[in-house]
Amino acid sequence: MAIIQIRFWTGENMKILAAFLTLFVLKVQAAEFTLATITSNIDKDQTVFYLETNSEGAVDSMRYVTTTESGQISEDTYFTLEEVLDGGVVIEERAGHEAVRLLLKDFDPQSGGGVILNYLYNGVTSSRKELHLKLAREGERFFLTNVKDELVDCIYLQGNWIRIVGLVGIRNILARSCAP
Numbered sequence: 001m002a003i004i005q006i007r008f009w010t011g012e013n014m015k016i017l018a019a020f021l022t023l024f025v026l027k028v029q030a031a032e033f034t035l036a037t038i039t040s041n042i043d044k045d046q047t048v049f050y051l052e053t054n055s056e057g058a059v060d061s062m063r064y065v066t067t068t069e070s071g072q073i074s075e076d077t078y079f080t081l082e083e084v085l086d087g088g089v090v091i092e093e094r095a096g097h098e099a100v101r102l103l104l105k106d107f108d109p110q111s112g113g114g115v116i117l118n119y120l121y122n123g124v125t126s127s128r129k130e131l132h133l134k135l136a137r138e139g140e141r142f143f144l145t146n147v148k149d150e151l152v153d154c155i156y157l158q159g160n161w162i163r164i165v166g167l168v169g170i171r172n173i174l175a176r177s178c179a180p
Contacts, residue, residue: 031140042170057110059109063077085104154176156173
């Protein structure tokens with residue numbers, strides 16, 4: 001009987017078992033996906049925005065890490081999915097104003113959904129604008145797209161300056177693929 005079992009787990013059957021176990025192990029591991037790199041003409045900082053999944057592959061949390069021009073980490077912030085779903089989270093604050101707020105709309109932790117960057121256009125008038133993106137999933141991988149389903153992995157904030165007053169907000173947010 002032992003000889004039959006050994007023969008059963010050799011050759012092609014062993015390859016199938018190894019492939020199954022590899023897929024199983026990959027499936028139950030949590031993962032972190034880099035969604036976008038965020039830069040601006042306001043400062044020289046660079047922020048990398050991450051999405052983290054749980055062992056079932058569902059979105060669990062979001063995180064962003066900001067580094068200075070010299071490469072030092074100035075901020076490493078983590079938000080649970082529940083925090084983001086509960087009215088959004090402020091990802092940038094300047095001079096007591098919510099400069100950028102991240103919101104989710106029609107969101108499913110397994111497949112993604114709408115991502116809204118609500119940003120301060122003019123702090124003097126308190127006017128705000130929004131950029132609408134989508135968090136999509138293909139296989140085990142999550143990524144951002146614009147409303148035309150084009151990949152977005154670079155986000156660039158353009159400052160809104162008024163003469164004499166200076167920086168009052170964000171004039172525009174450009175979202176595109178980093179690839180040329």
